[in-house]
Amino acid sequence: MVxxxxxxxxxxxxxxxxxxxxxxxxxLSLGVMRFVNLAHGDLIVVASFAILAICSALGWSPFxxxxxxxxxxxxxxxxxxxxxxxxxxxxxxxxxxxxxxxLSIIIQNGLLQTFGANTRKLSxxxxxxLAFRVGFIDIGVYPLLVFIVAAVCIGGLEAFLYRTSTGAxxxxxxxxxxxxxxxxxxxxxxYAVAMGVVAVTMMISATAMSVWSxxxxxxxxxxxxxxxxxxVLGGLGSLWGTLLGGIILGVAQNLGSQVDASxxxxxxxLVFLIALVLRPQGLLSRG
Amino acid sequence: xxxPLLEVEKLCVFYDHFQAVxxxxxxxxAGEIVSIIGANGAGKSSFLKALVRQAGRxxxxxxxxxxxxxTLETREIVKLGVALVPEGxxxxxxxxxxxxxxxxxxLGRQGEIDLATVYKWFPVLQERREQxxxxxxxxQQQMVALGRALxxxxxxxxxxxxxxxxxxxxxxxxxxxxxxxxxxxIGIVVVEQDITRSLAVADRFYCFLEGEVSLSGKPADVDRAxxxxxxxGA
Numbered sequence: 435m436v437x438x439x440x441x442x443x444x445x446x447x448x449x450x451x452x453x454x455x456x457x458x459x460x461x462l463s464l465g466v467m468r469f470v471n472l473a474h475g476d477l478i479v480v481a482s483f484a485i486l487a488i489c490s491a492l493g494w495s496p497f498x499x500x501x502x503x504x505x506x507x508x509x510x511x512x513x514x515x516x517x518x519x520x521x522x523x524x525x526x527x528x529x530x531x532x533x534x535x536x537l538s539i540i541i542q543n544g545l546l547q548t549f550g551a552n553t554r555k556l557s558x559x560x561x562x563x564l565a566f567r568v569g570f571i572d573i574g575v576y577p578l579l580v581f582i583v584a585a586v587c588i589g590g591l592e593a594f595l596y597r598t599s600t601g602a603x604x605x606x607x608x609x610x611x612x613x614x615x616x617x618x619x620x621x622x623x624x625y626a627v628a629m630g631v632v633a634v635t636m637m638i639s640a641t642a643m644s645v646w647s648x649x650x651x652x653x654x655x656x657x658x659x660x661x662x663x664x665x666v667l668g669g670l671g672s673l674w675g676t677l678l679g680g681i682i683l684g685v686a687q688n689l690g691s692q693v694d695a696s697x698x699x700x701x702x703x704l705v706f707l708i709a710l711v712l713r714p715q716g717l718l719s720r721g
Numbered sequence: 722x723x724x725p726l727l728e729v730e731k732l733c734v735f736y737d738h739f740q741a742v743x744x745x746x747x748x749x750x751a752g753e754i755v756s757i758i759g760a761n762g763a764g765k766s767s768f769l770k771a772l773v774r775q776a777g778r779x780x781x782x783x784x785x786x787x788x789x790x791x792t793l794e795t796r797e798i799v800k801l802g803v804a805l806v807p808e809g810x811x812x813x814x815x816x817x818x819x820x821x822x823x824x825x826x827x828l829g830r831q832g833e834i835d836l837a838t839v840y841k842w843f844p845v846l847q848e849r850r851e852q853x854x855x856x857x858x859x860x861q862q863q864m865v866a867l868g869r870a871l872x873x874x875x876x877x878x879x880x881x882x883x884x885x886x887x888x889x890x891x892x893x894x895x896x897x898x899x900x901x902x903x904x905x906x907i908g909i910v911v912v913e914q915d916i917t918r919s920l921a922v923a924d925r926f927y928c929f930l931e932g933e934v935s936l937s938g939k940p941a942d943v944d945r946a947x948x949x950x951x952x953x954g955a
Contacts, residue, residue: 599827602820606813613811616775617869618799618828 437570446688450681451581455639457664457676459632465670467608472534475658476541481640496556500641511633515626545651558645580642588673604628663706669716726908732781734767741767743932749908756919757912759929765912802876810866814855829873839868860891877908
């Protein structure tokens with residue numbers, strides 16, 4: 435009984451790493467930039483299908499393709515911000531919600547037309563099935579690697595935001611874009627750079643997801659919801675809080691599934707709701 | 722006679738259909754302190770913002786060292802040597818004092834005014850360099866705003882209501898710096914509602930009334946009654 439419980443906890447923690455990866459970009463755009471992107475999940479799914487298309491055509495490893503597409507992702511994020519999202523900035527919450535909601539619909543239907551409705555999954559090779567045992571705890575190598583990647587990404591993004599000049603500029607624009615423009619710091623350029631960074635995290639997340647689990651054109655909104663809950667649970671603006679949020683959701687899902695399979699998602703939402711009531715500012719909110 | 726640092730001719734500023742500034746002509750020389758005084762809503766801040774291309778639509782011309790500012794973006798104007806201390810300080814509240822100051826250095830021209838200079842002028846900022854800007858008092862925040870603009874090593878410093886809402890002792894500290902900056906050959910435009918303080922440091926002044934220059938000259942050449950008349954329009 436104890437062994438099962440501890441195993442469930444460990445597996446929950448490890449899947450929390452994947453959820454944190456989903457949420458990392460959203461944590462930056464929502465938590466730091468105060469920018470609500472409803473197409474966040476769909477953009478991750480687009481990236482997954484891009485990896486799928488290249489892997490299918492060339493037979494390469496999805497990890498290699500994900501790595502090669504990362505610089506391109508930065509450019510796509512940058513262009514998306516400059517061309518589509520920037521005109522909504524500073525006009526209240528509604529325009530950005532409408533534009534990203536519309537983008538979400540377009541992406542889902544575009545993917546449906548192009549790839550069909552079938553669920554897909556990419557093979558990560560032998561790393562997917564490798565596992566080792568520590569005492570009575572079974573640990574999959576791939577989930578552990580994803581967790582480590584999530585931790586490294588969060589550490590890297592934290593260092594980028596709080597130890598570099600560009601990071602300080604992103605936080606400055608998040609504080610007050612008008613003030614930034616007044617002293618010659620172009621908020622448009624900084625928003626575009628930030629969205630480029632968000633897109634890089636999306637590509638990393640898409641690579642991890644496409645090997646870990648099935649995906650299809652309609653899965654974006656559920657991924658977005660998961661990411662949103664992880665960000666809010668962890669605390670807006672706190673990247674490590676996002677990891678903690680992902681872990682809590684992962685553990686809640688695993689424990690909930692022991693009650694009944696249908697309780698998996700319900701447990702996730704219940705934990706989110708309870709945490710929201712008890713600590714609405716999030717667990718590790720950056721003041 | 723040397724050409725002025727800043728030469729403004731017939732500058733108008735519009736916010737949609739509302740005209741905030743009407744045909745203002747103004748010059749500022751290197752190492753000169755020019756005060757712009759006027760009541761609330763006289764168009765002083767709009768005028769300054771128009772110079773750095775952050776006001777609404779503007780017409781007329783503003784030339785800095787002969788360069789037409791209307792063709793440039795704000796960041797290019799800052800690089801050229803024009804820095805603004807905005808009304809209300811406009812610091813980045815979650816950034817530390819050091820990060821706020823560094824922003825001015827990085828965006829500006831990187832000259833002889835460095836962090837050490839600013840810390841010498843405002844020692845309290847060195848003590849609090851790791852504190853977030855929002856944790857500072859109003860006076861200390863104004864010091865950061867002034868320090869940030871000075872770290873851009875401007876040739877022309879635009880100060881918008883730096884005394885607003887501050888205790889007289891703090892305002893005195895801030896105004897002690899202005900002549901030191903001028904002594905480095907930097908032209909300074911000081912926008913204030915406080916006539917006495919503003920004219921005390923100025924080489925020349927312009928009085929704005931409802932977006933127009935109602936009076937200009939040297940403070941010593943104009944009597945107070947006349948200034949008040951043009952200030953209030955009575």
